[in-house]
Amino acid sequence: MRFKPSYWVPLITHTARINNFLKQRLSFTSFLRKIQTPEARSSVNGGSAGRNFYLPGATVATIVMLGALHVRRLYDDNKIEEIREKGIEMEFQSDVKASCMRMLPLRSISRFWGFLTSVELPVWVRPYAYKAWARAFHSNLQEVALPLEEYASLREFFVRTLKDGSRPIDSDPHCLVSPVDGTILRFGELKEAGGMIEQVKGFSYSVPSLLGGTSFMSMTETGADDHGKKIGWKENSDIDVTKKSWWRVSLASPSVRNPAPACPMKGLFYCVIYLRPGDYHRIHSPTDWNVILRRHFSGRLFTVNERATRTIRNLYVENERVVLEGQWKEGFMAMAAIGATNIGSIELFFDPTLRTNKPQKKMLHIEPPEEKVYKHDSTGIWLKKGDELGAFNMGSTVVLVFQAPTSSPSDFRFCVKRGERIRMGEALGRWWNHNS
Numbered sequence: 001m002r003f004k005p006s007y008w009v010p011l012i013t014h015t016a017r018i019n020n021f022l023k024q025r026l027s028f029t030s031f032l033r034k035i036q037t038p039e040a041r042s043s044v045n046g047g048s049a050g051r052n053f054y055l056p057g058a059t060v061a062t063i064v065m066l067g068a069l070h071v072r073r074l075y076d077d078n079k080i081e082e083i084r085e086k087g088i089e090m091e092f093q094s095d096v097k098a099s100c101m102r103m104l105p106l107r108s109i110s111r112f113w114g115f116l117t118s119v120e121l122p123v124w125v126r127p128y129a130y131k132a133w134a135r136a137f138h139s140n141l142q143e144v145a146l147p148l149e150e151y152a153s154l155r156e157f158f159v160r161t162l163k164d165g166s167r168p169i170d171s172d173p174h175c176l177v178s179p180v181d182g183t184i185l186r187f188g189e190l191k192e193a194g195g196m197i198e199q200v201k202g203f204s205y206s207v208p209s210l211l212g213g214t215s216f217m218s219m220t221e222t223g224a225d226d227h228g229k230k231i232g233w234k235e236n237s238d239i240d241v242t243k244k245s246w247w248r249v250s251l252a253s254p255s256v257r258n259p260a261p262a263c264p265m266k267g268l269f270y271c272v273i274y275l276r277p278g279d280y281h282r283i284h285s286p287t288d289w290n291v292i293l294r295r296h297f298s299g300r301l302f303t304v305n306e307r308a309t310r311t312i313r314n315l316y317v318e319n320e321r322v323v324l325e326g327q328w329k330e331g332f333m334a335m336a337a338i339g340a341t342n343i344g345s346i347e348l349f350f351d352p353t354l355r356t357n358k359p360q361k362k363m364l365h366i367e368p369p370e371e372k373v374y375k376h377d378s379t380g381i382w383l384k385k386g387d388e389l390g391a392f393n394m395g396s397t398v399v400l401v402f403q404a405p406t407s408s409p410s411d412f413r414f415c416v417k418r419g420e421r422i423r424m425g426e427a428l429g430r431w432w433n434h435n436s
Contacts, residue, residue, distance in 0.1 A: 106301040106341050107320075110357055114345055114393065117154040130157050137278025159281050159347075159391040167280075169386035169425040176287050176429050177385060178422045179335065180398050181280040182273040185309075187414050187428075189406070190268040197270055197399075200310040207270065207401055209317045211325065211334055212295050212369050266331050267406035271414070271428055273398045274304065283337060283390040284424050285383040286400060289328035292380040294351060296370040297321050298358065304340040304397050316397065320356060322346050322390075323369075326380055330412075331403030337390060338397040345393040350381050386425060405431050 121129060127148040134141050141148070143166040151157040170177050186198060195207035275281065299320045302312055309315055320339035327333060337346050339356065346356045351372070374380045383389060404412035412431040416422060 102300075107357055107359075110301050110341055110345075111359075114155070114357070117158065117393065120152045121154070123149050126151060129154070133157070134278065137276060139278040143280075155393060158393050161282070162280060167284075167386075167423060167425040170427045172427070172430065174431050175427045176400075176402070176404070177284075177425050178273060178428050179284050179286045179389075179400070179424060180273055180275055180282075181423050182275040182398070182421075184416045184418055184420045184422055185272040185274050185397075186418065187271040187416065188269065190270060190401075195268070197272065199315060203313060205314050205317050209314070210321075210336055210399060211323050211401065212297065266403045267412070268332070269400075269402055269404055269412065269414075269429070271400045271416075273400075273422065275392060275396055275398070280424065281392045282388055282424075283335075283392070283398065285385055285387040285389055286335070286428070287328050287333070287385050288383070289326050289333050290380040290382055291324050291326040291350075291389075292374060293323075293325045294348070294354070294372045294374070295323040295325070296354060296356065297323070298356075298367050298370070299339075301339055301341050301357065304338060316399065320346075322348065322354065322356065324389075328402070330405060332401075333403070334401040336399040336401075337392065338399065339392075340396045346390065346396075348390045349388055350383075400428075404429070 130148045130151065131141065133139065133154070143162045145161040145163050148157075151160060190197075190207065196204040197207060197210075198204045297320060300318045302308055302315055302319055304315060304319065312318070316336070316338050322337045322339075323334060324336075325332075325334045339346055346354070348354045351374075353372070406412060412429055414429040415427050416429075422428070
């Protein structure tokens with residue numbers, strides 16, 4: 001009689017495990033059915049019984065996402081704080097991680113993030129999710145304009161408005177204000193040829209590359225007229241946008257205007273402001289000015305945190321960005337809104353035609369910038385100091401490049417410090433009018 005080895009023991013063991021898994025799954029399914037009662041469905045849909053029910057998977061993903069981001073932020077903050085306590089200034093040093101990031105589909109990841117944050121959350125979950133976000137990234141919920149339950153998605157919460165009076169605008173007419181809430185990374189005067197801004201100690205990037213051409217360099221090369229006229233700026237003035245462009249931003253650049261020669265007693269300044277994920281995400285006008293040109297660069301979407309600035313060359317130049325150029329009463333003004341990972345979406349409230357982080361047809365990031373000239377009443381888009389002009393999803397970076405008086409010690413001076421926190425509407429710099 002042949003002996004047949006028994007295979008039933010391991011089979012019984014696996015069967016028991018499978019049965020246990022099925023019981024757990026049935027238990028979880030029963031829980032889901034409980035929260036999908038008519039009352040729960042009504043709560044999810046803001047009291048509407050006829051709308052579709054959103055699966056709780058989005059809620060679970062949101063909670064997991066908030067936890068992961070919080071842990072990462074704590075780790076990064078601790079490392080940076082340790083370095084600062086030792087008095088060490090960060091230097092540029094490329095690493096393997098930066099090289100690997102170039103191979104990641106960051107634009108697709110950012111689009112998925114945009115989809116995830118646009119999913120409508122159950123009403124009862126919203127306060128918990130937004131409070132968790134605020135706790136993780138130090139957002140001030142006392143300034144929020146609406147009750148938390150009224151923000152249907154994380155995206156709506158990101159671009160939230162604030163209560164009236166939360167951001168008073170400095171009323172000094174000889175003052176340039178911060179367009180965003182953020183941290184001052186760099187500021188100064190562009191004195192060297194080529195207009196270089198230090199990204200981090202050991203590496204600088206070109207302002208013409210950031211803005212898309214040599215728009216401001218042409219002004220520094222232009223001689224002064226004998227009367228020291230200001231650049232042709234005037235509120236609601238007639239601006240000829242049909243003549244050959246003096247911006248010379250690119251070979252494909254449309255014509256903009258041909259202004260009067262620049263005054264030689266005006267310097268070119270810059271300021272770089274970093275927005276954290278928990279900051280107020282709307283962008284405002286730093287002064288009264290005419291926006292004449294919008295330029296959209298469909299670039300990469302690297303993260304713009306502290307580690308990225310010291311490991312990725314030309315970080316702001318390579319990333320997707322929207323550049324606004326125009327005129328204010330002291331001359332040239334440009335603002336660059338830099339995109340980043342998960343922040344590919346940049347909105348301009350006065351230009352709904354702008355679409356950022358669109359799928360690219362080519363693998364290489366060499367598409368020419370998309371440009372648009374504003375010809376509203378032949379004056380461009382007129383913005384007053386403090387006007388809302390756009391918004392980021394989450395946080396990113398804003399770079400200002402502008403002309404200001406430099407003829408005497410009483411002229412333009414920055415009134416901020418590196419690493420200092422600043423709120424929208426607070427003064428970046430001031431100057432004194434000799435005629436007043």
